[in-house]
Amino acid sequence: MFDVIQEDLAALEPALEEAIVSETPLITDVGMHLVSSGGKRLRPALFLLAAHGGASFDRARAMPVAVALELIHTASLVHDDVIDEADTRRGAETTNAKWGNQIAILSGDYIFARAFKLVAEEGYDSSVYVKLAHLVCTLSEGEILQDHTAYQIPTGEDAYYERIRKKTADFLEICCELGGFIGGMSPADTAQMAEYGRDIGMAFQITDDLLDFRRSSEDIGKPAGHDLAQGYVTLPVIRALSVLGAGEREELAALITNPKKPVEEVARALALVRASDGLDYAQEQADAYLVRAKAALPASLDPRIRETCLMAADFIGRREF
Template structure:
C-alpha cells in the first residue's frame, strides 16, 4: 500500500486515509451506553485539524505501511490520546468552550469529563496493543510526558527558574511529545530504520512546539480564530510573547506588562492591551523565534528519504508558522 508519488494522487490518498480515520474515530468512541457514546464523541464531533493523524499518514508514506489497518490503528491511537487529554485539560482550565462548542465539563460536569477522558485513553490503549509492544511502550511514555507537562504547568516554574525556559519545557511535554510520537508511529508502521524514526521524533517534537507557539501569537494577532482573541490574556495563561515582554525594561513595556497582569475582565481593557501588544516589538521577536524553530524542525528531515512525503512534511513547517487559526 505505497503512497502515490504524483502530487494530485498523493493528496487524494491522504484525504481518503483521513476520511477512513474519521469514520474509525466515531466507531472507537462508541460505548456500551448511549450516554457514554454521546459524551465520548462530543469533542470528536466538534471537528478539529486532525493534525496528529495527518502526521501519521505523511510519515508512513516515507515507506510502505505494513497494512492499511495498522496505519488506521496508529492514527487512531494518537488522536484518541489527544482528544482524551482535551477532556482533562478543560477540567483543569475550567474551560467553557472547546472547538467553538460548549466543553464537555460545561455540558455535563467535571466528573463526567474526567471519566470520558479516561475511557478514551483506555480505548487508545486497547487499540495500540494490536500494533505491538514497541507502540505500547511509546504511547505509555508519551502519556507520562503529557501528565508531567500538565503538572509542571500547574505548579509553575521553580524560584529562580527561567520563565521562558520552563514554559518551553511544558510546551514540549504537553504538545511536542504527542506530535513527535505521531510522526514516529507513522515511521514505525512503515518499518523505517531506527535513525529515520529518531529523525521523525526530532522533527515532530520541534514542530509541536512551533504549533503551540504559533497559537500563542494567534491569540493576540488574529480575529479569525475559533476562540475570542485575548482569551489566554484574560485567563492569565502564560504565552511566549507575554513571557518575552519581561525582557523589556522601558517604561511603556513595564506599564503594558502591569496591565496584562491586572484585571482584564472588562472588554475595553482587554482590547486596549491587545492593541498595545500588537504594536509592540515583542510580537516580531516572538514570530522570529517561531520561524527559527520551524527551520530547526525542517532540518531533521534531511535524514529522511527524498520524495513527495518528505516534501509534504517540510511544507507543514511553513503551514504551522503562517496559519492564522
C-alpha cells in the first residue's frame, strides 16, 4: 500500500532503533523489544505521505519528526498496557508483563523524552513543538476520559466520539498536518490534509473497536472482548443498548457495569451486542468518516500520493488486524 514511500519507511526502521538506544542497557533492551514487535507504522507513514505531497520534501529534514511520531505512539501504548494490565500486544509479550510495571512506566517516559529530544535537536519552527506537545496532552485526556467512564452506561454517542477523537483522531490529524507543513504544502492544502487525517482517525478507532467483536484473540494480538472486560463502552455497545429489547438491554447494562465479570459473562455481553445491529451501525459510521476523508484530500496532490491516501482509507475501513 505504501510503495510510494517505501524507501522512507525502510529508512525509518534503523532510525527508530538508533533513537531508543540508551546508556542503560536495560532501557535499550526494552526499546528494541518494542521496536522489533512491529506495528503498522501508520502514523509516520501518513506524515511522510503528506510531506511528499508538498513542494519541498526532504527526507533528512522529515525523518526526525516521523521517528518522533512513532515513538510517541509507542510510549503511549506502553503506558496503556500498564493501565489495562495487558499481557500481550501484537501477539508479543508486553513490556509490563516482561519487566514489570515500574520499568514499563519509566521506559515509556524515556521514549516520550527521546521523541521530543529528537525534534528539539533539529531546530524546527516552534509550531512543530507546540503540535507535538498538544498531541501528548490530548492522548492523555483521551485515556483519562476512558478510565473515568469505565463500567458506566453512556447517555449517548457524543462522549464516545470525544474520547476517540482525543485518543486517535487528533493524532492522525497532527501527523498529516505536520507532514504538509514540513513538506512545504500551502496552508490551505495543509488544512485539508489535517481534515483527512482527523476523519480517517475517527474511522480507524471505530474499526479498532469493532475488532473486539469480530476477531479472535489470535487475529488481533490481544484478548477478544478486551474492551468489554475493561468496562470500555464502544459504539457497537452504545448502539446495542439503544435497540435491544428491554430485557436484553437490562442484561447488557448489568454486564457492562460489573467490574468483576468472569469470562463467560464477557462472552454473553459479546453475544448480546452481536445479536443487535450494533456492528453494522458502527461500520456505517466508520464508512461515513472515510467518505469525508477522501473528499477532503487537496486537489493539488500528486496522483501517486492521492492514490495511496485513498488506499489507506480503504484499508482502515476493512482492516482485520
